[in-house]
Amino acid sequence: MQVDDLILTKSLGKGAFGEVFLTTKQGSKEYYATKRLDRTFSEKPENIKRLANEISLLKKINHPNIVKLIDLKKTKSHCYIVMEYCNGGDLSGCLKKYKAAYKRPFPEEVVQYIMRQVVSGIAFLHSHKIMHRDLKLDNILVTFNSESDKNSLNMMKAIVKIIDFGFATRLKSDLTFTVLGTPANMDPQILSNMQSRTPNPGYDEKADIWSLGTLCYEMLVGHMAFSGQSMQELTMKVKQGTYFLPTNLSKEVVSFIEGMLQKDPKQRLSAQELAKHDFLVKNVRQFHNLDTRKIPGVVQNGGFMTVNANQGNKVNKLHETVWDIFAQPMPSVPKIPTSNQPYGDQMMAQPQMQVYNQVMYSRPQMQMGQQQYVQQPGFNKNMYGY
Numbered sequence: 001m002q003v004d005d006l007i008l009t010k011s012l013g014k015g016a017f018g019e020v021f022l023t024t025k026q027g028s029k030e031y032y033a034t035k036r037l038d039r040t041f042s043e044k045p046e047n048i049k050r051l052a053n054e055i056s057l058l059k060k061i062n063h064p065n066i067v068k069l070i071d072l073k074k075t076k077s078h079c080y081i082v083m084e085y086c087n088g089g090d091l092s093g094c095l096k097k098y099k100a101a102y103k104r105p106f107p108e109e110v111v112q113y114i115m116r117q118v119v120s121g122i123a124f125l126h127s128h129k130i131m132h133r134d135l136k137l138d139n140i141l142v143t144f145n146s147e148s149d150k151n152s153l154n155m156m157k158a159i160v161k162i163i164d165f166g167f168a169t170r171l172k173s174d175l176t177f178t179v180l181g182t183p184a185n186m187d188p189q190i191l192s193n194m195q196s197r198t199p200n201p202g203y204d205e206k207a208d209i210w211s212l213g214t215l216c217y218e219m220l221v222g223h224m225a226f227s228g229q230s231m232q233e234l235t236m237k238v239k240q241g242t243y244f245l246p247t248n249l250s251k252e253v254v255s256f257i258e259g260m261l262q263k264d265p266k267q268r269l270s271a272q273e274l275a276k277h278d279f280l281v282k283n284v285r286q287f288h289n290l291d292t293r294k295i296p297g298v299v300q301n302g303g304f305m306t307v308n309a310n311q312g313n314k315v316n317k318l319h320e321t322v323w324d325i326f327a328q329p330m331p332s333v334p335k336i337p338t339s340n341q342p343y344g345d346q347m348m349a350q351p352q353m354q355v356y357n358q359v360m361y362s363r364p365q366m367q368m369g370q371q372q373y374v375q376q377p378g379f380n381k382n383m384y385g386y
Contacts, residue, residue: 003073003080008034018042023082031085032070036078054165055081057130065121067141067161086161088142088150095137095219098153105222108253109284110155115216115256116280121162122212123271126205133167135211137218171204189265206265209274213260217243220253225261241309250287252279254307255315263309 001008001021008021018037024030042051058069073080088094091114099105106114118140125132132139142158144150149157217225225243228234241263245254256279259269274280 003075003078006032006034006071006073006080006082008036022085031087032082033085035081035083037081039074039077039079042079050166051079053168057165057168057170058083061125061128061130061165063121063124064159065117065161066124067163083163084143084161086141086143088144088158090138091140091142091160091215091219092137094142094153094155094158095222098155099222101153106155106219108220108250108287111216111219111253112279112284113156114158114160114219115212116275117160118162118212118215119271119274119280122208123275125162125168126208126271129171129205131169131171131205132162132165132208132211133169134164135162135208135215137215139164140215189263204265206268206270209260209268209271210262210265212271212274213257213268216260217257220249220257221246243307243309244304245307247305250279250284252277252282252284252287255279258307258311259315261307261309262311262314264312267312267314269314 005026007024007026009024010022012020012022012033014020018035018041021034021036023032023034025032037051041047055069055072058067062068067086068084069081070084071080071082073082095105122132122135139162141161141163142155143161144154145157145159148154214225221244226234226237228237241261243261245257256274256277259274259277262268269277
């Protein structure tokens with residue numbers, strides 16, 4: 001298929017708003033991704049505003065971690081939006097392939113490398129008063145340096161780029177009021193107002209920070225922080241603000257996630273503050289010099305800490321995070337009565353559950369619905385503190 005100097009070769013995927021094709025230009029060896037939209041669909045009043053908004057924003061944005069708009073074409077039947085081509089697909093697909101290959105989600109080193117890029121792109125947008133409003137793994141594309149890096153899923157050699165600015169907006173005041181986004185990644189206040197159909201009090205760019213927290217969590221843990229079989233169940237879980245983190249994570253990444261997943265937007269770190277966080281600026285391999293598995297109360301394999309997003313204070317320092325609560329010695333466990341002692345009212349030794357502030361820790365049982373990662377052939381469990 002050819003449109004002027006564009007040669008559309010193969011389909012890269014279909015979506016609700018059109019189809020994307022791998023594209024070259026005559027006389028050039030460069031590859032592009034071209035989104036083809038049916039004009040009868042894209043020029044409907046309810047769609048043209050979104051499309052025009054996306055194009056107008058992309059024309060003004062120039063950042064290495066945000067997809068670039070290359071060209072625009074129009075025929076009698078279709079509109080064509082030509083953008084950078086990213087050969088690795090989206091982060092959601094990469095995570096699924098990585099889990100299948102290595103039997104675990106991304107290690108901290110990979111999450112740090114990716115989040116440095118994503119936070120850089122979001123900090124750029126926020127500095128220009130632009131909110132994305134639909135941040136999720138599906139809306140971050142990956143470009144690998146080589147075919148071998150792509151085949152081996154070498155995420156440390158990948159460049160990521162934020163896409164899909166159809167829901168994005170430029171803040172004309174301090175707040176915006178339109179309810180948009182993907183529920184599983186949506187700010188709790190916005191999701192709650194949408195579900196209860198109450199008036200939206202307005203929100204700012206901190207709504208993007210919550211979404212950043214959910215996608216960071218998903219890369220690190222392997223599943224979404226909040227999910228449900230229905231919209232009502234999902235809303236209830238987000239309202240509760242409870243999520244689980246493996247106990248073998250570093251305190252730096254726990255602090256990083258807590259800094260984003262605060263239900264009170266005022267307590268969330270800004271994109272500029274996230275860019276300066278220890279997790280993004282230090283060497284990940286130094287984080288695990290302290291073997292957390294030797295600390296009393298930390299389970300070596302399969303343990304999960306329960307974190308509450310309602311804690312209501314801004315997490316700026318590592319000693320404020322839930323991680324250090326687990327570095328404290330656990331209370332002593334009641335002794336098992338010997339055979340020559342009557343049981344009476346004495347308590348037999350059972351797995352102990354202790355509540356520190358708003359944090360619940362249970363050993364050695366796993367929280368319901370959580371996946372235990374075990375050693376597989378080709379996976380060095382010592383490399384990442386497992």
